[in-house]
Amino acid sequence: MxxxxxxxxxxxxxxxxxxxxxxxxxxxxxxxxxxxxxxxxxxxxxxxxxxxxxxxxxxxxxxxxxxxxxxxxxxxxxxxxxxxxxxxxxxxxxxxxxxxxxxxxxxxxxxxxxxxxxxxxxxxxxxxxxxxxxxxxxxxxxxxxxxxxxxxxxxxxxxxxxxxxxxxxxxxxxxxxxxxxxxxxxxxxxxxxxxxxxxxxxxxxxxxxxxxxxxxxxxxxxxxxxxxxxxxxxxxxxxxxxxxxxxxxxxxxxxxxxxxxxxxxxxxxxxxxxxxxxxxxxxxxxxxxxxxxxxxxxxxxxxxxxxxxxxxxxxxxxxxxxxxxxxxxxxxxxxxxxxxxxxxxxxxxxxxxxxxxxxxxxxxxxxxxxxxxxxxxxxxxxxKDARLDAVVAGLGREVRPGDEIIVDNLYWYLPFTYYNSTGIQPRLYVFKAPTGTLWGTAEYGGWALIPRHLHSIFFNDFSTLKLNARRVWWVTGYARPEHDALFPKHWKQAQTLREGDSEARLFILEDAPTPEVGAQTRPTQPPLH
Structure with missing residues (x-):
């Protein structure tokens, strides 16, 4: 030196x-x-x-x-x-x-x-x-x-x-x-x-x-x-x-x-x-x-x-x-x-x-x-493996007005939000902690990016989920077979978009009411980003 x-x-x-x-x-x-x-x-x-x-x-x-x-x-x-x-x-x-x-x-x-x-x-x-x-x-x-x-x-x-x-x-x-x-x-x-x-x-x-x-x-x-x-x-x-x-x-x-x-x-x-x-x-x-x-x-x-x-x-x-x-x-x-x-x-x-x-x-x-x-x-x-970008791109081509989108887990919700161009505000599936509270209610980390007025998008119980749409897309970054047990019996899978480890599964709700023509099933929110 x-x-x-x-x-x-x-x-x-x-x-x-x-x-x-x-x-x-x-x-x-x-x-x-x-x-x-x-x-x-x-x-x-x-x-x-x-x-x-x-x-x-x-x-x-x-x-x-x-x-x-x-x-x-x-x-x-x-x-x-x-x-x-x-x-x-x-x-x-x-x-x-x-x-x-x-x-x-x-x-x-x-x-x-x-x-x-x-x-x-x-x-x-x-x-x-x-x-x-x-x-x-x-x-x-x-x-x-x-x-x-x-x-x-x-x-x-x-x-x-x-x-x-x-x-x-x-x-x-x-x-x-x-x-x-x-x-x-x-x-x-x-x-x-x-x-x-x-x-x-x-x-x-x-x-x-x-x-x-x-x-x-x-x-x-x-x-x-x-x-x-x-x-x-x-x-x-x-x-x-x-x-x-x-x-x-x-x-x-x-x-x-x-x-x-x-x-x-x-x-x-x-x-x-x-x-x-x-x-x-x-x-x-x-x-x-x-x-x-x-x-x-x-x-x-x-x-x-x-x-x-x-x-x-x-x-x-x-x-x-x-x-x-x-x-x-x-x-x-x-x-x-x-x-x-x-x-x-x-x-x-x-x-x-x-x-x-x-x-x-x-x-x-x-x-x-x-x-x-x-x-x-x-x-x-x-x-490398969770090709959520390709799945969201495919979803953008297949989605119809009035469709609902549900994302499994906050871990995939934020990347989905980044890539989302559908104009549909997705719901977020969360799970209950052993204490009985919903995970994420502490509002720190990634949860802090979800504004309070959108907290109604959280849900953890399909029996209480009220949907007016006949078509629901379930999006996840890791396809897990155990999810099949979550879905109600009247949810009939009609289509799957899969790229890498990510997938979007389309379900048709057989007994769901048909939305009125020209009416939106939910207030459409712009993507969080």
Whole structure:
């Protein structure tokens, strides 16, 4: 590692030579192609539908509704304005995440230009452009790549602040970027741990950023975050929305790096642990190489290991260990590997080149898993197999005026609402909890997206269901034979639309009254989105 001298000012421009300019264009082309290739193929699933439907509301409603979920509001607010400009189509909605991740790549290159050699910069750039976990969540309408953008931007601002403490703009940038990160996802706190560790080590080494300035900057972040803190406390007290995360196992931890890079395969657990061993070796090489530059080495190594280890320890109490929450930390993996290969390449250039080719091959293998939708991430199988978009499209061709639509489960209701163009407000089948109350009456999470005046669409008992329509469509994302026992005997199935695991079943109600000509059986509501 060869950092820029302390007398240098920041930011330092990227090298202006033709070769470097061409290299930058090539890296951007690779990164954009990797992130936009097949970006519209996966179906919008529950989490993405939640993001889009929420973002279609006003900023005020976004703030209030997100307070009843498990995340802060900034991503949804930005998505709101993004969709005002570019629409709510699959490509436009997902492109915000994709472009945020490309921005993170550029920020990583900037960070490397401040602390490493040019060779390390370009190795890191290539590996970042192909990093499978980044590509995977670049193609999802969620906040994980945006969090990575804010945190990497804050890290660059912090290093610039250390390099040029007399420049007042860098602490301002740091405060704003960290505040944005906290308003995007609560795991921004893990970035704070990394930054405090770096500042403490740097203060012991040189003391460029005084204690008073550092405390003042962090206090400013807290002050800017004060409007959300009461809502954060309310979310923490409710402790809902994390029950889907399985308890932590040693297998999950030891194969975590494999999950980020290779992503899938039938390899044994021993082989899957190899990437973790290799990244530990690379991290050790980075830390041992530059003893006099220890703060910067720790910053880059700690950017991955501190969040992962912290989440591991927390998960021993409350399970929160999940790859998508640590996408921002995974961006440090190419930086660590690039620094290690750069160090080894000074003595064993051929060996380092072979290692680089092997790593690129592993990433390409991981990308193939992303595009084939076999990457083992949360929601991937649903995005691949639950072809609810095709079913809703077929329903739009087959539905008639006066038809009723019933969607089984909120999990499918939100994606159905996103794709629904029939003009019919669907009903929602819910079930009773053991307490006897209807699931969803607490009005948080996805339930908060259903306005109160539409709560009459909920039902859980067919014997009390009053329908004037003769034709009823039952829509579900997973066809389940046990549903047959639910339907009343006078419901006669007449047609089935099926794509993948999703289906819409048409039932004719034999003894239902015929609607009057010209009369609507129910007030037709516009789609919720």
């Amino acid at each position: 060869k950092p820029v001298s302390a007398s240098s000012t920041c930011p330092k421009r990227f090298p202006s030579r033709v070769a470097d300019g061409a290299g930058l264009l090539a890296v951007l082309a690779i990164a954009l192609f990797a992130r936009f290739h097949a970006i519209t193929v996966p179906v919008i699933w529950y989490d993405e539908a939640y993001s889009i439907l929420l973002a279609e509301g006003s900023p005020t409603s976004i703030w209030a509704t997100t307070a009843r979920d498990v995340h802060p509001p900034l991503y949804y607010a930005l998505l709101h304005f993004w969709m005002l400009l570019f629409g709510n189509g699959v490509l436009s909605a997902r492109s915000l995440s994709a472009l945020a991740d490309v921005g993170t790549l550029l920020l990583c290159m900037k960070l490397m230009s401040l602390v490493a050699t040019r060779r390390a910069i370009w190795i890191a750039a290539l590996l970042l452009a192909l990093l499978p976990i980044s590509v995977r969540y670049s193609q999802e309408v969620r906040m994980y790549t945006l969090l990575g953008f804010w945190l990497m931007g804050a890290t660059v601002a912090l290093v610039c602040w250390v390099r040029a403490a007399d420049q007042k703009r860098y602490p301002v940038f740091y405060v704003l970027l960290m505040t944005a990160a906290f308003y995007t996802h609560y795991f921004a706190a893990l970035g704070v741990l990394v930054h405090w560790l770096f500042w403490w080590l740097e203060r012991k080494a040189q003391g460029t950023v005084p204690v008073r300035a550092w405390i003042l900057a962090n206090s400013a972040i807290v002050v800017l975050y004060l409007p959300w803190i009461p809502l954060l406390i309310r979310q923490l007290l409710r402790m809902d929305g994390l029950e889907w995360i399985p308890p932590l196992t040693w297998r999950t931890v030891l194969t975590f790096v494999w999950q980020l890079v290779v992503m899938e395969g039938s390899a044994s657990d021993l082989w899957r642990m190899t990437p973790l061993v290799l990244i530990i070796v690379c991290a050790a090489a980075v830390l041992l190489k530059a003893r006099n530059e220890r703060p910067f080495s720790v910053l880059l190594v700690g950017y991955f290991f501190v969040p992962v280890l912290t989440v591991f320890l927390v998960s021993l109490i409350v399970p929160v260990f999940n790859a998508r929450y640590l996408v921002f930390a995974a961006t440090a993996l190419p930086l660590i590997v690039a620094l290690a290969l750069d160090t080894w390449g000074q003595r064993h250039a051929a060996l380092a080149a072979v290692a680089l080719v092997f790593i690129v091959w592993a990433e390409v293998h991981g990308l193939s898993a992303v595009y084939a939708q076999t990457d083992e991430m949360n929601g991937t199988s649903i995005r």
